[in-house]
Amino acid sequence: MKKDIKEAVDFLQQGGFGTPEIGIILGTGLGKILEKVAIEVEMSYNLIPNFPTSTVEFHKGKLIYGSLAGKKVIVMQGRFHLYEGYSLTDVTFPVRVMHALGISKLLVSNAAGAINQSLKKGDIMLIDDHINLQGGSPLAFKGVEEMGERFTDMSAPYDSEMNAKLEEIAAAHTIRLHKGVYVGVVGPQLETRAEYRYLKIIGADAVGMSTVPEVIVANHLGIPVSALSVLTDECDPDNLKPANIAEIIAIAGNAEPDVITLITELIKQL
Ligand code: HPA
Numbered sequence: 001m002k003k004d005i006k007e008a009v010d011f012l013q014q015g016g017f018g019t020p021e022i023g024i025i026l027g028t029g030l031g032k033i034l035e036k037v038a039i040e041v042e043m044s045y046n047l048i049p050n051f052p053t054s055t056v057e058f059h060k061g062k063l064i065y066g067s068l069a070g071k072k073v074i075v076m077q078g079r080f081h082l083y084e085g086y087s088l089t090d091v092t093f094p095v096r097v098m099h100a101l102g103i104s105k106l107l108v109s110n111a112a113g114a115i116n117q118s119l120k121k122g123d124i125m126l127i128d129d130h131i132n133l134q135g136g137s138p139l140a141f142k143g144v145e146e147m148g149e150r151f152t153d154m155s156a157p158y159d160s161e162m163n164a165k166l167e168e169i170a171a172a173h174t175i176r177l178h179k180g181v182y183v184g185v186v187g188p189q190l191e192t193r194a195e196y197r198y199l200k201i202i203g204a205d206a207v208g209m210s211t212v213p214e215v216i217v218a219n220h221l222g223i224p225v226s227a228l229s230v231l232t233d234e235c236d237p238d239n240l241k242p243a244n245i246a247e248i249i250a251i252a253g254n255a256e257p258d259v260i261t262l263i264t265e266l267i268k269q270l
Pocket residue numbers: 111112113114187190191207208209232233235248
């Protein structure tokens with residue numbers, strides 16, 4: 001793994017990537033923040049050594065280096081998901097590469113379903129904690145202890161300082177920002193009514209198919225992380241409508257201006 005990371009890092013540095021301070025992973029329907037980034041260089045995932053082999057969807061995935069709100073950032077436009085057939089070590093490989101390039105903070109966004117009925121379509125939730133229902137760990141591999149603590153502490157996986165700043169920024173910009181627990185599932189199928197009931201009982205406020213492995217690896221590497229979920233559908237088991245993926249993507253897009261405000265204002269303060 002170390003050699004694979006070094007090859008990717010050497011390639012990116014030779015291609016013009018500098019030393020980013022902050023890594024950003026963009027979720028489904030949340031690409032417009034790139035309009036605010038002064039892009040210096042970008043690289044398609046399928047050109048980067050040891051990046052997971054690209055699927056059709058990932059021909060458009062790329063890593064972008066530039067400046068945002070006065071800081072050097074590296075942005076993942078598109079992420080890898082377990083449901084595309086990748087392993088947990090594959091989907092988190094880019095986090096390890098961004099760390100090796102120099103990031104000291106990670107910001108993550110995603111689209112998620114609202115389990116907590118007080119959260120509505122189009123709302124934003126700051127992730128306070130998570131539940132891993134992805135059936136494995138991105139740290140379960142030989143040699144993990146050479147890269148960080150194997151028994152990574154998860155008592156506070158999301159950074160309390162950055163989260164407090166995000167709440168202040170939301171209040172100052174009258175953005176309604178909920179706070180709650182995200183449960184990560186594999187997907188790609190959506191949940192049954194019985195599963196939504198179960199997820200509510202175990203303490204989830206929102207459900208999605210990403211983020212948890214990336215956050216575990218950020219904790220393994222000691223990178224403070226904050227994550228925002230845009231709630232794209234209401235998962236009320238007693239009144240469940242068939243899922244509409246086009247609508248999910250459109251709703252994520254509607255919430256985008258507020259997500260952009262939260263991220264850019266936070267970066268100014270880091
Ligand atoms: N379930 C899982 N993932 C999701 C959902 C959902 O309802 N909505 C958006 N991503």
